Structures are given as C-alpha cells and as structure tokens.
Amino acid sequence: MLLNRLALALQLALLALLLAAPLLGLYPVFVMKLLCFALFACAFNLLLGFTGLLSFGHAAFFGFSAYVTGWLIKAQAWSPELALLGGAVTGAGLGAVFGLVAIRRQGIYFAMITLALAQMVFFICLQAPFTGGEDGLQAVPRGTFLGGLDLGSDTAMYYVVAAIFLACYLGISRIVNSPFGQVLKMIRENEPRAISLGYEVDRYKLLAFILSAALAGLAGSLKTLVMGFATLSDVHWSMSGEVILMSLLGGVGTLFGPVLGAGIVIALQNLLADKVGSWVTVIIGAIFVVCVMTFRKGVVGELQAFIDRRFRQR
Numbered sequence: 001m002l003l004n005r006l007a008l009a010l011q012l013a014l015l016a017l018l019l020a021a022p023l024l025g026l027y028p029v030f031v032m033k034l035l036c037f038a039l040f041a042c043a044f045n046l047l048l049g050f051t052g053l054l055s056f057g058h059a060a061f062f063g064f065s066a067y068v069t070g071w072l073i074k075a076q077a078w079s080p081e082l083a084l085l086g087g088a089v090t091g092a093g094l095g096a097v098f099g100l101v102a103i104r105r106q107g108i109y110f111a112m113i114t115l116a117l118a119q120m121v122f123f124i125c126l127q128a129p130f131t132g133g134e135d136g137l138q139a140v141p142r143g144t145f146l147g148g149l150d151l152g153s154d155t156a157m158y159y160v161v162a163a164i165f166l167a168c169y170l171g172i173s174r175i176v177n178s179p180f181g182q183v184l185k186m187i188r189e190n191e192p193r194a195i196s197l198g199y200e201v202d203r204y205k206l207l208a209f210i211l212s213a214a215l216a217g218l219a220g221s222l223k224t225l226v227m228g229f230a231t232l233s234d235v236h237w238s239m240s241g242e243v244i245l246m247s248l249l250g251g252v253g254t255l256f257g258p259v260l261g262a263g264i265v266i267a268l269q270n271l272l273a274d275k276v277g278s279w280v281t282v283i284i285g286a287i288f289v290v291c292v293m294t295f296r297k298g299v300v301g302e303l304q305a306f307i308d309r310r311f312r313q314r
Contacts, residue, residue, distance in 0.1 A: 011256075018162055028154040029226065034266045035165045036223040041246040041258030042172055043215030048244075049253035050176055051208045052188030056111045056240050057098060057118030058216050061091040063235025064121050065217030066224040070140040071130045073225070080143045080151060084164075084221045091217015092210050094121070099209035103202055118237060125235050136231035140224055151225070161222055168215055173255055175211070184208055245284070249291050251298025260300055 017024075021031050040062055047053050069087035072078040078086065102113040125131045132138065142151035151157045175181050183204055186194045194201050224230045233239065242265065250261025265284060272280040295302045 014256075015166070018166070021162075022155050022158055028158040030266075030270060032154075032158055032161045032226045033223070034263055035161050036219050036226060037243075037246065037266055038259040038262040039165050039168055039222070040216055040219035041243055041250070041262040042169060042255075043212045043219060044243045045247045045252060045254075045258040046172055046175070046215070047208060047212040048247060049258075050181060050188060051184045051205060052191075053205060053209065054111045054244075055098075055114040055209075055212075056237065056244075057114030057116075057121075058212075058243055059235050059237060059239035060098070060118035060121040061094055061213040061216040062220035062223075062239060062243075063230070063232075064094060064125060064220075065091040066220035066230040066234045067125060067131050067137055069221035070137040070224045070230045073143060074137065074140050075130065079147070080145050080225055084218060084225065087221025087224075088214050088218040091220070092214035094217070095210045095213020096206075098213065099206045103206050103209060115237065115240070118235075118240065122232070122235050122237070125232060131230075134232065136229055137224075138229050140228045140230070142225055142228070157226060161226060164218070164222060168218065169255075169259075172215070176255065180204070180207075245288055247298075249288060249298060251301030251304075254298070254300045254304065257298050257300035261298065264299075 022028055040058075044055070044058050047055055047058075065087035068090045069083045072083040072086050073080065098114060098117050101117065102110050105113055126133060130137075142157060145151050145156075145160055149156050149160070151160065176184075183194065183199055187199075187201055187204060191201055194204075220230075220234060223234070246261035246265050247258045248261070249264055250259065251257025264287075268284055268287070269280055272283060291298070297305060
C-alpha cells in the first residue's frame with residue numbers, strides 16, 4: 001500500500017514538473033523532443049516489456065509516419081490534428097502488415113523479419129518522390145491546432161505535445177492493467193500455458209503489435225511537427241537500436257522506465273554532441289554496457305526491486 005502511494009506521489013510530482021517546465025526556464029523544443037522519444041520508447045516497451053516480442057523494425061513505423069505527416073501538412077494542407085491522426089493510422093497499418101508476416105515466428109527469427117521489412121521501408125523512403133530522398137522533408141509548418149491554437153508558439157506547441165504524451169501514457173497504463181494486458185504478460189511469461197488455456201495467442205500478439213506501431217507512428221508524427229522536418233535517420237535501422245537502448249536503460253516491463261531511458265539518452269545527445277562530436281555514441285554505448293552489467297533490470301526496474309526487498313524485510 002505504501003509502495004503504491006510512493007509511486008502515485010512520484011507520478012504527481014513528475015506531472016507538476018511537466019506542466020511547469022516552460023516556467024522553469026527549460027528549453028521547450030528540447031523537452032518536446034524528449035517527450036516524442038519517450039512516447040516512442042513507451043510504444044516499443046508495450047511490445048517488448050509486456051508481450052515479450054523483440055522488434056528491430058520500429059524505426060519503420062516512427063520514420064514512415066513522420067514522412068506521411070510532414071507530407072500531409074506541407075503538400076496536402078491538412079490541419080495538424082488530422083495529419084497526426086493520419087500518421088498514427090499509417091503506423092497501425094504498417095504494423096498490421098509487419099505483424100501478419102512476422103507474428104508466427106519467435107525469437108531471433110521474429111526480430112530478423114522485422115528488421116528486413118524495416119529495411120524495405122527505408123529503401124522506399126529513399127526512393128519515393130514525396131520524401132525528398134537524401135535531403136529529407138524540410139520546412140514542415142506547424143499550422144493551427146483545432147482551428148484556434150497557433151502552434152508557431154513553442155509554449156502552445158509544448159502543451160499540445162505534453163497533453164498527447166500524457167494521454168498516451170495513461171492509455172498504455174490502462175492497457176497494461178486491463179485483462180488484455182494480463183493476457184499479454186502471460187504470453188510473455190509462458191506462451192504454451194496461454195495456448196493451453198484457450199487464448200488465441202497470435203491474435204493477441206498481432207493486436208499488441210498494431211497498438212505499439214500506432215503509438216510509434218504518432219511519436220514520429222509529433223517529432224515532425226515539433227522539429228519541422230523528417231529525414232532518413234528517422235527510418236534508419238539505428239533508430240530501432242536507439243529505442244531498444246532507451247527501453248533497456250530505463251527498465252523493460254516498467255511503465256516509467258522507457259520515459260527515463262529516453263530522457264537519459266536524449267539529454268546526453270544534446271549535452272555532449274557539441275563537446276565530443278561523434279564520440280557521444282561511444283559514451284552512450286559505454287553507459288549502456290555498465291547499466292546492463294550492474295542494473296540488469298534497468299534503472300527503474302532495479303529501484304522497484306530494491307524497494308520491494310526493503311518492504312519484505314520489514
């Protein structure tokens with residue numbers, strides 16, 4: 001009971017910090033970028049942490065939806081909210097295609113199929129005329145949200161991104177704690193037992209894959225709207241590696257772990273990029289190795305385990 005109260009108090013404190021971030025002098029664009037990647041990591045964690053499926057192709061959903069949203073706003077003059085919805089639907093549709101092909105495979109075979117499909121999407125983005133090729137899609141306007149809120153203001157844009165992130169985070173929490181989420185956890189822990197109890201495991205895994213892809217697509221769409229561009233780096237396989245790193249660093253299978261992991265990685269990239277250049281990847285890699293060796297459950301996972309042990313001792 002006390003542990004639940006501590007978790008609730010921490011979440012309320014973080015919510016207050018999120019709402020007050022522009023007033024505290026934090027750079028809004030940096031925090032918005034962090035929230036976009038935090039949503040991306042939460043989407044990936046829904047698949048890996050709560051379903052047990054390791055995908056190496058999530059950059060395809062993130063990056064392709066980013067391109068689609070940018071194109072809908074810039075070339076088709078769609079409003080931001082409709083373009084974001086279009087990006088999420090694109091991610092879900094792409095996830096359905098990926099899932100139908102890969103979901104019957106397990107382990108390394110599942111991971112390699114998702115990676116191969118993601119490389120096909122990367123090639124499409126490289127060659128398709130609407131993406132801008134190697135130059136990417138540049139100068140995407142933010143527009144007006146819901147017909148009245150000018151997103152040209154970083155503060156207005158920040159609160160829209162924060163609201164969408166919070167809604168998605170609470171939605172993921174509801175999914176995880178629902179009967180559907182309990183089945184996903186059972187599939188992760190013991191798939192043969194789930195099958196023996198009569199659950200259609202492939203259907204549950206496919207739905208989880210589509211939900212994860214839709215949220216990843218929404219994260220990519222938000223990133224395009226915030227930054228004003230979409231590039232090949234968004235759909236490159238290394239982006240899939242980054243989201244895996246974020247989830248493992250923060251704690252796979254925890255709700256807040258991916259958010260913390262994304263915050264650590266994005267903060268290090270921004271703080272160290274100007275000082276050490278390309279060596280920032282080496283530093284992040286070293287931190288990841290240390291974390292894996294000393295914090296096998298990630299930062300949040302190890303903290304939760306420590307608190308649990310203390311309460312049991314008492």
